Amino acid sequence: MQRDEGLSRLEALGFDHADALTLWEHFDDAEQRGKLGHGYSRIPWLEELESFDPRAKPRLVDDDEGLQRWHGGGAIGYLTLSSVVAHQLARPPARARVVVCEATFPTGMLGHYARRLADGGLAGVLTATSPARLGPPGGPKVAGTNPLAIGIPSSDRRPVVVDVSMGAVTWGDVIAGLANEEELVPFGGRQWHKAFAIAVGLQLLVDSLVTEAGHAAVLFVAQPEADPVPALRTTGVRLPGD
Secondary structure, three states: OOHHHHHHHHHHOOOOHHHHHHHHHHHHHHHHOOOHHHOOOHHHHHHHOOOOOOOOOOEEEEEOOOEEEEEOOOOOHHHHHHHHHHHHHHOOOOOEEEEEEEOOOOOOOHHHHHHHHHHOOOEEEEEEOOOOOEOOOOOOOOEOOOOEEEEEOOOOOOOEEEEEOOEOOOHHHHHOOOOOHHHOOEOOHHHHHHHHHHHHHHHHHHHHHOOOOOOOEEEEEEOOOOOOHHHHHOOOOOOOOO
């Protein structure tokens, strides 16, 4: 999909040009990184989604030094997290901050936000919940795929960005036609219980911090005290996010 076509389709959904550009940059980043389930295929998916208001704007509702609380207010989750990240970069914590993002869905490729923070010199850990799609074999679905993204800045301007879904495939892969829904199980084969345990733990962590039911995200952002990435690169190992 070409940029002009993508922007045109997003603006046709009611997004203003700036928000359409933010969404396009997210989808294009995913596409260029091979995350096709979070790439251009999300535009036709959004054209069928009705659970957002393209004119809504997220709002900061609680602003303590160690804790911020945001509410999507009907905005699509991509734009809520984009606003949250921009705010952290403009007003970074003195040391560390927990940011709770309520009514925030869908959120897309979480590594996109972790990389933005790391590029700005902040360490970040981000997770987000989604509809229940994971469960034990033969059991009920009780947790979302609940990805976990970690971004660590580096003085060499090559941050390490980890972004892992707890599913063997992602829901985005299903949307893009790259996988069947039956394949969406906790990753790990016989060790499925490990991914399932992380998914449940992240689900409960997010759910315990929100004040209303619904899908949400939680971000931990901090000023780094050290610069461990360059030394790790001397091993020659290809690191996550490269």
